[in-house]
Amino acid sequence: MSTRPGSSGSTLIAFFAAAGLAACSIGGASDSALSIESVSTRPYLVTGGDVLLRVEVGEGVDATGLEVLANGEDVGARFRAAGDGSVVGLVEGLREGANDIEARVPGQPSARLAVTNYPISGPIISGPHQEPFICETDAFELETGETLGAPLDANCSVATRVDYLYLSAADGEFKAYPPSGEGSAPAQVATTTTLDGATVPFVVRVQTGTVNRAIYQSAMLHDPSSLAPDPWTRSAGWNGKLVYTHGGGCRSGWYRQGAGAGEVLNEGLLGMGFAVTSSSLNVFGNNCNDLLASETHIMVKERFVESYGEPIFTIGTGGSGGSYQSHQTADNYPGVFDGIIVSSSFPDVVSATIFTLADARLLHHYFTSVAPNDFTREQQRLVSGFGSWGSIPNLSAGAARMDPTYSPTASDEEQGAEVGPPALEALRYSESNPDGIRATVYDHTVNVYGVDESTGFAGRPLDNHGVQYGLDVLNRGDITKAQFLALNRDIGGFDADLNHVPERHRADPTAARRAFGTGRILFGGAGLASTPVIDHRSYTDHAERGDIHMIVHQFTTRARLQRANGQADNHVMSVGGQYGYTEDRPDLGVLFRQMDAWLTNLVAGDDLGPRSERVASAKPADLVDNCWDTRGAERVNVREPLAYDGTGTCAEVYQAYPTPRQVAGAPLTNDIVSCRVKPLDRADYTVTFTDAEWASLQAIFSDGVCDWSAADVNAEEYQGSWLSFGPSEVNRAR
DSSP: OOOOOOOOSSSOHHHHHHHTOSBOOOTTOOSSSEEEEESSSOGGGEETTOEEEEEEEOTTOBOTTOEEEETTEEOGGGEEEOTTSOEEEEEOOOOSEEEEEEEEOTTSOOEEEEEEEEOTTOOSSSOSOOSSOBOOGGGOBOTTSOBOOSOSSTTOOOOOEEEEEEEBTTTSOEEEOOOTTSSOOOSOBOEEEOTTSOEEEOEEEEEEEEETTEEEEEEEEOOTTSOOOBTTBOOTTOOSOEEEEOBOOOTTOSSBOOSOOSOOOOHHHHHTTOEEEEEGGGBTTTOOOHHHHHHHHHHHHHHHHHHHOOOSOEEEEEETHHHHHHHHHHHHSTTSOSEEEEESOOSOIIIIIHHHHHHHHHHHHIIIIISTTSSOHHHHHHHHOOSSTTHHHHHHHHGGGGOOOOOTTSOGGGOOOOOSSGGGGGGBOBTTBTTSBOOSTTGGGHHHHOBOTTTSSBOOOOOOTTOOTTHHHHHTTSSOHHHHHHHHHHOOEEOTTOOEESSOOOOOHHHHHHHHHTTSSOOOSSGGGGSOEEEEEOOOTTOTTOOSOOTHHHHHHHHHHHHHHSOOTTEEEEESOOOSSSSSSOHHHHHHHHHHHHHHHHHHTTTSSOHHHHHHHHSOTTOOOEEEEOSSSSOEEEEOOOOTTOOSHHHHHSOOOOOHHHHTTOOTTOOOSSOOEEOOOGGGOSSOOOHHHHHHHHHHTTTOEEOTTSOOTTOOOOOOSSOBOSSOOTTBOO
16 A cells, blocks of 8 residues: 555644645534544444544634544544545554544544444454354465465464456456566556546456455456555546455355355456455355355455545445345445346345245155156146246255255255365264254354254244145146145155155244344345346246246345335346347446446435435436347347236246245245235135045145235344344344
């Protein structure tokens, strides 16, 4: 970083005089002459002993005598002028716990800011760290071809480092840029023109370090021959905007640091001038816990702001498991992301996704082991709802993220206890190792769900009591009454270890309430209500071997937004495009440019009213729902509203299929954990049951069947955003 002012005096007099700031006029100043704001993070969630602060001086106040103190120590030399008339400084050396920041000028009441500082290794809001935790710094390969080497401590820390790479104009590959003093600049460095119109060398500064036990990286265009960027000195190649990338997955996403982060060396994004950042715990294949992912977002963004200054706005982006993180951080921790671009999306991991995986495993077991010859393959597909029969075994295997037990004799579709680093294999839970690690999405999130006293394991918001599998297919006449009765009599449920049992499984009430109340089940009415969202996907519903990324899930997200907010004008869908940044695959680059325009319009209107009211009007006119019709010789961009049960070209080309639970009558929002039950009613069926058949149905559903029009039995009102599960005591979740 560049050298900061070195004055050791107790005031900023000389600095303000040189800057011509004898009297600062700050729009919207409070009644107090002075104010202090934490720029890099919320003041009660500071980490690593440093924080970027902004001091504003009221109109008409002589600022030449301004002093800034941290715990009584003069830190004025660390502050410099910002473009808006305020002063910004990186205060370092904070003590762990409470800190006091004071700003004062002669003749005026001082301003104070309480700052709470936590270790750089975390946690701050996600509760106690998971143990054991496998460090993977020695497996994390840098863009230069090196690894980070052995960790420095038990928190998997490494020394922060900076590397430079350049894009070769000769072969389009990234190569190591010679370190300062070790040779001249390469001859064939490509150039790029950013969204700001600046043409600069395609040289990338990559910063790598650790926060929250995660390996993070930040990248931006920067010519190493110029002054190093810092909070006061923007690189000529940075457009001032940040993209936070994510990695997908979920299976094996626990007990590990991860040997890779989301993509930061993204030629398309960097070429437009965006800075790009990510971390290893924002790859769901390393960490399948959205709360821990959000905590890591907060801490990584803090590091970025302290290194480079506050971005104009931040875009979260990622596919599959990356969409979970983008959706849930935007909703539960608003302000971390200002807009999101997601793909292959789901609303969250614990509801729509896991409900579908669990039901797929039950159906697969029933069709292959319980009644292997009772349903044709097409009938099996119809009961599942999927567009491809192959999705039944495919998604059954995906249920491994709920299964804590590994068996060398289990089929791929019934396997569990998936772990990443081999060092974890011997530690897995089993009958012979009952205290071993339980590699499941629930146990990984035990800080939220708590412990189910009946099992001693993490509570599980999973339930199929009252679910009538195949109901819609029965009513269409595609399966017989006998098949329907046998299926619902014998499909059973799961015990705590995801073994098949005859009884239906019930949710732990505490876990279910916390899932709703704390945003583990996506609400959509908090920060996401005013967050621009672009959801794009390739269509995989007809994949022969099946695929979890079904288009219904993006309609589920939209349905939740509509329910929570009365509309979903901030949500745009694109299907079937050529999603890249190149001339032959241009569509993702177009979407990022459209999001850039959308957020730029929002920033420009910050003084014109609540953001939630301006989102729709700020959206570019050409950014609307669309699909790409590729059936002809030329692909055609069809701009029309997309809906789960829509009509038109897009619905014809990209048909949406239901999940097993929706075939059973569940709503499109697909967020009911434990349904309220109602008595059986013959009017709910298009078929006529004999008295004997009706008696059988009553015996199967002796407590009643799901009333999908009613709220969840354990539904809890959303508790609010920026919740903490500890150690921070601010906004503690119930």
